[in-house]
Amino acid sequence: MPDSKVLGQNYPRVDAADKVSGRSQYASDVYLPGMLMCKVLQSPKPHARILHIDTSRAQHLPGVRAVITGRDVPDARFGNGAVKDKRLFALDKVRYIGEPVAAVAAVDEITALEALDLIDVTYEDLPAVTDPIAALRPDAPLVHEDLPFYEGYKPNMQGNICTVLDADRGDVDAAFAQADHIFADTFHSQGINQGYLEAMACVANVDPSGRINVWTSTQAPYQIRATLAEVIARPMSRIRIIPMELGGGFGAKLRLCVEAYPVLLSLHTGKPVKLIATREETFTLSGFRLPTIVYLKTGVRSDGTIVAREAISIFDMGAHLGAGVQSGVSHTLGPYNIPNYRMRSYAVYTNKIWAGSYRASGVADVTFAVESHTDIIARRLGLDPWEFRKLNAFNEGDLALQGGKIPRNGLHETMDAVKQHLGWPRTAKAGTGVGLAMCQWRSGSGPSTASISLLEDGTVSLLTGSVDISGTDTVFAQIAAETLGMDMSDVVIARRDTDLAPFTGPSGGSRIIYSQGKAVQMAATDARDKLMALAAAHLDVQPGMLTCANGRVFVTETPERGYTLGQLARMSLTSAAGPIMGTASLSAMPFAPIFSTQAAEVAVDQETGKVRVVRFVQAQDVGVAINPMAVEGQIDGGAVQGIGRAITEEVVIKDGKILNPSLTTYLMPMAVDVPSIENILVQVPTDDGPFGARAVAEPPGFGPPAAIANAIEDAVGVRIKELPLSAEKILQALHGELPASTELDHDLLQQLRGANGPG
Amino acid sequence: MTHPLSLTINGESYTLLVEPYCSLLDMLRDELQLTGTKKGCDEGDCGACTVLMNGKTVTSCMVLALDARDKEITTVEGLRQGNTLHPVQAAFVQYGGVQCGFCTPGLIMSGVGLLLENPRPTEEEVRFAIGGNLCRCTGYAKVVQAILKAAETMQAQAS
Numbered sequence: 001m002p003d004s005k006v007l008g009q010n011y012p013r014v015d016a017a018d019k020v021s022g023r024s025q026y027a028s029d030v031y032l033p034g035m036l037m038c039k040v041l042q043s044p045k046p047h048a049r050i051l052h053i054d055t056s057r058a059q060h061l062p063g064v065r066a067v068i069t070g071r072d073v074p075d076a077r078f079g080n081g082a083v084k085d086k087r088l089f090a091l092d093k094v095r096y097i098g099e100p101v102a103a104v105a106a107v108d109e110i111t112a113l114e115a116l117d118l119i120d121v122t123y124e125d126l127p128a129v130t131d132p133i134a135a136l137r138p139d140a141p142l143v144h145e146d147l148p149f150y151e152g153y154k155p156n157m158q159g160n161i162c163t164v165l166d167a168d169r170g171d172v173d174a175a176f177a178q179a180d181h182i183f184a185d186t187f188h189s190q191g192i193n194q195g196y197l198e199a200m201a202c203v204a205n206v207d208p209s210g211r212i213n214v215w216t217s218t219q220a221p222y223q224i225r226a227t228l229a230e231v232i233a234r235p236m237s238r239i240r241i242i243p244m245e246l247g248g249g250f251g252a253k254l255r256l257c258v259e260a261y262p263v264l265l266s267l268h269t270g271k272p273v274k275l276i277a278t279r280e281e282t283f284t285l286s287g288f289r290l291p292t293i294v295y296l297k298t299g300v301r302s303d304g305t306i307v308a309r310e311a312i313s314i315f316d317m318g319a320h321l322g323a324g325v326q327s328g329v330s331h332t333l334g335p336y337n338i339p340n341y342r343m344r345s346y347a348v349y350t351n352k353i354w355a356g357s358y359r360a361s362g363v364a365d366v367t368f369a370v371e372s373h374t375d376i377i378a379r380r381l382g383l384d385p386w387e388f389r390k391l392n393a394f395n396e397g398d399l400a401l402q403g404g405k406i407p408r409n410g411l412h413e414t415m416d417a418v419k420q421h422l423g424w425p426r427t428a429k430a431g432t433g434v435g436l437a438m439c440q441w442r443s444g445s446g447p448s449t450a451s452i453s454l455l456e457d458g459t460v461s462l463l464t465g466s467v468d469i470s471g472t473d474t475v476f477a478q479i480a481a482e483t484l485g486m487d488m489s490d491v492v493i494a495r496r497d498t499d500l501a502p503f504t505g506p507s508g509g510s511r512i513i514y515s516q517g518k519a520v521q522m523a524a525t526d527a528r529d530k531l532m533a534l535a536a537a538h539l540d541v542q543p544g545m546l547t548c549a550n551g552r553v554f555v556t557e558t559p560e561r562g563y564t565l566g567q568l569a570r571m572s573l574t575s576a577a578g579p580i581m582g583t584a585s586l587s588a589m590p591f592a593p594i595f596s597t598q599a600a601e602v603a604v605d606q607e608t609g610k611v612r613v614v615r616f617v618q619a620q621d622v623g624v625a626i627n628p629m630a631v632e633g634q635i636d637g638g639a640v641q642g643i644g645r646a647i648t649e650e651v652v653i654k655d656g657k658i659l660n661p662s663l664t665t666y667l668m669p670m671a672v673d674v675p676s677i678e679n680i681l682v683q684v685p686t687d688d689g690p691f692g693a694r695a696v697a698e699p700p701g702f703g704p705p706a707a708i709a710n711a712i713e714d715a716v717g718v719r720i721k722e723l724p725l726s727a728e729k730i731l732q733a734l735h736g737e738l739p740a741s742t743e744l745d746h747d748l749l750q751q752l753r754g755a756n757g758p759g
Numbered sequence: 760m761t762h763p764l765s766l767t768i769n770g771e772s773y774t775l776l777v778e779p780y781c782s783l784l785d786m787l788r789d790e791l792q793l794t795g796t797k798k799g800c801d802e803g804d805c806g807a808c809t810v811l812m813n814g815k816t817v818t819s820c821m822v823l824a825l826d827a828r829d830k831e832i833t834t835v836e837g838l839r840q841g842n843t844l845h846p847v848q849a850a851f852v853q854y855g856g857v858q859c860g861f862c863t864p865g866l867i868m869s870g871v872g873l874l875l876e877n878p879r880p881t882e883e884e885v886r887f888a889i890g891g892n893l894c895r896c897t898g899y900a901k902v903v904q905a906i907l908k909a910a911e912t913m914q915a916q917a918s
Contacts, residue, residue: 012852019860020848020867022795022835029794195895197799197807197861247797247861248895279800470858470896629855633901637858640898663804668893671886676900 006482007691010629014474014493015245027201027217027244032272035203036065038262039112040275041102041119042284043094046351046656047128047141050093050101050121057118058104063111066268067119069102073264074233080255080287080354081321083152083162085144088231088260093126095143095319096353097656098284105265105273128351130656132293132316135160135348136748143319143349162321163347165329167401170340175308179299183377186742187296187369188722189705191651192289194358195641195668198247199282204262205272212266215242216259219249219467220506221498227256232263242497243467246507250641251323251357254508257286283661287356288651290316292328294369295744299340304383306392308340309333312744312752315347315362320354327442328362333401334370335411335440335595336392341401344752351656359638360441360509360698364645364705368723371437371706376719385436385710386424390415393438394595400442404591410621410684411440411595417619417680418597428714432603432614435710437703439596439620443695444511445589448519449502452480452527454580456573458551458566460484460527463494464516465501470637470697471630472512476520478626479690483524484531485549486565502585510695513626514592514686519584521690527582531568534575538563592686594694596620598639598703602711609731611712613643616704619680623694631696632679638700639677644669646705650724766827768793769837777824784808784819786827787834795835795864799893806892809865809872810834816872818891835864838871846916847871847909856905858896866892870906878917880910 018024055067070089077084090099102119106112127141134140136159143160147153156164176182202216212234218224221241229236246253262273277285292315299308311332315325329345355361378388393415398406418424418436426434450464462480466472477491484491494500504519505511528548535553536543539561547556554562563571572580601615618639625631648667652659660666685692705723713719718733721742732739744752761776768791777786784801787793787810796819799807803821810819811833838845847870850856857863866889873880873888880888885906886899894902 010855012855013857015860016852016857017844017848019857019863020835020844020851021839022793022864024860025794026797026861028798029788031789031792195893197805197859197893197895198797199799246859248859250895276798279802279804629901633855633858633897636898636900637894637896638898641895662802663800663893664802668895670890670893671899671903672890674899676903677898 004482006478006488007626008628011474011478011488011627013471014477024245026198026247027203027215028276030203030215032203032205035272035274036105036107036265036269037109037112038103038105038265038273038275039109039116040100040261040285041116043090043097043099043101045094045123045125046097046130047126048094048123049126050090051124052122053102054120055102057120058115061111061115061118063107064104064115066105066265067102067115068264068268074231076231076233077150078227078230079152079321081323083150083321085150086320096351098353103261103265105269128656129160130350130352132314132348132350135350143351160349161346162317162349163325165325165345167343172308172310172340172342175340176299179307180302181300181381182297183373183380184297185373185376185721186744187294187372188742189292189365189368190723191291191653192358192645192649193283193651193666194250194252194288196248196250196252199277199279200253200258200286201276202259202262203272203274204266206266206270210238212239212263213242214239214259214263215244217246217253218243219246219253219469219508221467222465222503223254223506224256224259225498228259228263231260240497240499246467246469249469250359251361251508252286252288254357254506279663280661283651283658284353287318287322287354289358289361290318290352290355292316292362292365294366295749296369296373298373298377300377300381304381304388304391306336306338309338310342312749313345313366316350316355317347318350318352318354321347322355323357324355324362327360328366330401330442331363331366331440332370334374335394335438337394337398346752352653359641359701363441363698364642364702367437367439367702368705371703372709372721375435375710379713384425386415386419389436389438400593407592408684409593409595410682413682413684414595414597414619414621417682418599418617421617421678421680422599428601431606431715432601433711433713433715434599434601435707435714437598437707437710439598439699439702441510441594441695441698443514443592443594444509445515446505446511447503447587448516449504449585450519450523451581451583452523454527454565454569454572456569458564458569459490459492461492461494462520463496463501464520465496465498465504466512466516467507469507470634471627475513475517475626475630479517479520480524483521484528486551510697513693514689514695515589517690517693518589518688519586522584523582525582526584527580530577530580530582531565534568534572535563538571590688592689592694594621594699596699598707600704600707600711602708602715604712604715604730606716606734609727609734611647611708611725611730613675613708615675615678616643617678618700619682620699621682621684621694622696623686623689624683624692625681626691626693628681631681634696635679635700636677638697639704640669640674642701642704643674645701645723646708647725762825764825764828766829767831769833779825781824782820783822783824783827786824787819793834793836797861797864799861806869807862807865809868809892811868811872814875816869835867845871846912847874847906850905850909850912854905854908855901856897862892862894866894866902870909873906874910874913878910878914882907
């Protein structure tokens with residue numbers, strides 16, 4: 001990196017002082033005069049017909065201002081994914097425990113809760129299907145009988161199958177026939193809650209003019225606006241989304257979940273209405289990840305070269321199609337060059353809460369499978385797990401599963417860095433072990449916009465529609481300051497809402513710095529070009545003879561000839577072109593995958609089966625670290641989320657009911673449970689990202705489950721193929737007890753291989 | 760039926776009427792709009808609502824407002840001296856201990872509470888002291904570093 005005062009510097013977050021002072025405003029901090037409180041009545045049944053809803057007792061409770069059900073709102077379907085299979089309120093039947101049935105607005109929360117108890121709903125139980133394998137059977141109860149009539153339906157959806165994806169390359173059967181060794185394993189992941197600390201919260205207030213103002217906790221203000229417009233049957237222009245400070249989301253806040261209820265109740269009452277989800281409701285009002293089953297079969301030559309891969313995955317979607325299938329299945333090769341493959345992937349409806357997004361949905365589940373399987377193959381063939389991976393790892397120019405060729409990247413550098421850092425191969429002490437995992441993410445893209453205005457004193461205001469997650473505003477300010485040759489303190493990030501900032505993609509999928517940051521760089525460049533043109537006209541030189549740096553635009557050869565940005569700002573007010581502003585807009589960024597290599601060292605207590613992560617190392621190619629402290633903070637957090645996913649976290653669902661919807665029983669890592677992550681930032685710049693930066697957020701959470709499972713085998717010789725890697729499972733394996741079979745039935749596998757699926 | 764309550768919050772005395780079931784957290788947020796103290800679970804699990812009561816950390820969702828009668832409460836809003844951040848706050852800013860910020864007030868109060876009792880903690884003692892504070896963004900490393908650095912700063916200021 002050139003000796004920049006701004007790039008590569010550990011600037012504290014631009015919002016840090018407000019946050020440490022308790023002055024940042026989150027949606028739950030919004031209090032409006034006369035505000036009512038909203039609570040949602042949720043289904044207690046996994047699958048039942050609604051025979052009757054009587055709200056009269058609730059309506060008459062003093063303090064209740066409105067009670068609404070599906071009969072009181074526009075009959076609109078919407079979707080989390082490709083199929084519109086959802087309503088705001090269950091109408092004819094409920095499909096999962098927790099499905100909204102009615103909503104109440106009352107003068108306070110206690111009254112609203114009391115009113116929920118007074119709503120009488122008569123249900124007729126229907127047979128429920130909560131296991132995805134059972135849901136594939138031809139005689140399984142149907143979660144959506146009307147699927148063929150939904151918008152987004154495709155002919156290959158049948159029964160409870162709501163997505164079928166397939167991809168083939170080469171002659172996979174011939175390649176298996178010629179392989180010297182064939183390995184097959186089936187892996188199961190578990191239900192995972194995103195664990196954001198700020199529960200969903202929203203305040204809606206409809207102005208007398210009909211304008212709908214929504215203060216909410218979201219990663220995706222424009223997507224919320226679009227879905228809201230659809231379900232309340234109003235034009236988008238009527239709706240103003242004000243994204244408040246985001247107290248964590250990790251994908252959970254990418255879609256409309258709670259906003260519609262306070263909006264509808266505000267429309268009904270004419271008053272501001274607030275909803276704050278309880279912690280339990282973060283498990284029942286918003287989707288999280290449901291278990292995934294991944295079958296992998298791999299053909300290997302004696303020299304260790306992988307020649308064929310078959311991957312068959314089943315994604316449990318719960319009652320509504322959501323994220324994960326596409327992104328998950330597109331990572332089943334791992335970061336390896338495998339010439340022949342057959343991929344089949346199915347998303348299946350069950351009577352459970354819908355599968356939400358979480359930090360590159362599906363990819364962590366798939367990476368657990370791929371990187372456990374890779375390790376199993378290496379160990380069974382007597383090959384060093386690092387060398388085996390290195391032999392098969394992508395090189396520049398290899399064909400990517402996601403399409404196109406693998407561009408220049410730092411994959412091999414991350415492997416080398418971890419090897420050197422650890423002193424691999426390591427001989428671990430008895431009862432301890434080391435395991436590797438490789439992570440990849442296709443990287444985020446999508447529409448991005450930015451505008452930057454030069455203020456009259458030469459400072460600038462930067463406006464984007466992107467909600468700040470993980471310090472992205474700070475990095476935007478660094479990109480703008482670097483481009484315009486000014487101090488960070490002269491850049492202000494404008495407060496945003498959907499009225500002020502033009503449409504942009506959501507804050508998710510590791511797309512912000514790579515795509516949105518690019519738009520910021522382009523907008524700042526546009527402003528700089530205008531500054532140079534203005535200065536050139538006044539200095540009577542060509543713009544190419546000028547430099548924009550240190551808060552001035554000056555003639556490169558004679559730096560004393562020039563103007564400060566403040567002078568140019570004032571000159572622009574009376575110039576032909578007018579006040580200076582830069583704008584940028586882009587639709588997509590080129591494919592720039594990101595890679596990392598991770599290693600876990602674990603200690604296994606052979607008396608209890610308990611695993612402790614002693615060390616965790618990760619090397620990630622970040623392109624260029626515009627703010628290394630922010631990058632490290634983000635990959636620290638991702639790795640620790642992954643450690644939780646590996647060992648302790650599991651949403652336990654029995655017969656459609658969540659048994660542990662609280663932080664007492666859903667166990668996320670605390671400070672005492674994890675080591676400080678040892679990070680190595682590999683910097684192989686992209687051609688297109690801002691100053692060469694890559695996306696960062698997703699990969700750190702992918703590898704820990706496999707790295708830890710591999711380390712457990714290294715330590716005590718047992719292989720666990722089902723997450724989480726609990727003490728119970730390890731102890732059982734140490735005692736030689738066979739775990740419940742994780743294998744898929746042979747006939748089912750054969751059916752799933754066919755492109756048309758089962759049945 | 761509401762009951763009268765007098766207490767000191769951030770050095771200022773308050774007298775107000777609260778319901779017997781009202782938590783200290785709900786009183787701070789809903790009655791006084793001291794919204795820096797966060798509600799992450801309302802069950803005592805996440806630590807986002809941590810405040811000091813007579814110098815000791817408590818999860819304010821687990822304390823009834825009436826049990827804070829005549830007590831001295833310090834919330835995150837009470838740490839700054841004029842425009843100067845408390846050393847723990849300043850270290851969270853400088854060393855990247857803040858990300859989404861929702862758990863931050865609670866973590867800072869746990870850090871402040873620790874340093875009141877133990878001005879020279881080890882890393883292990885810091886991790887133990889924030890053992891009741893969940894953070895999903897940072898992975899804790901920079902939070903721990905910030906509290907250790909704040910301890911150094913406060914030592915230097917004291918000597």
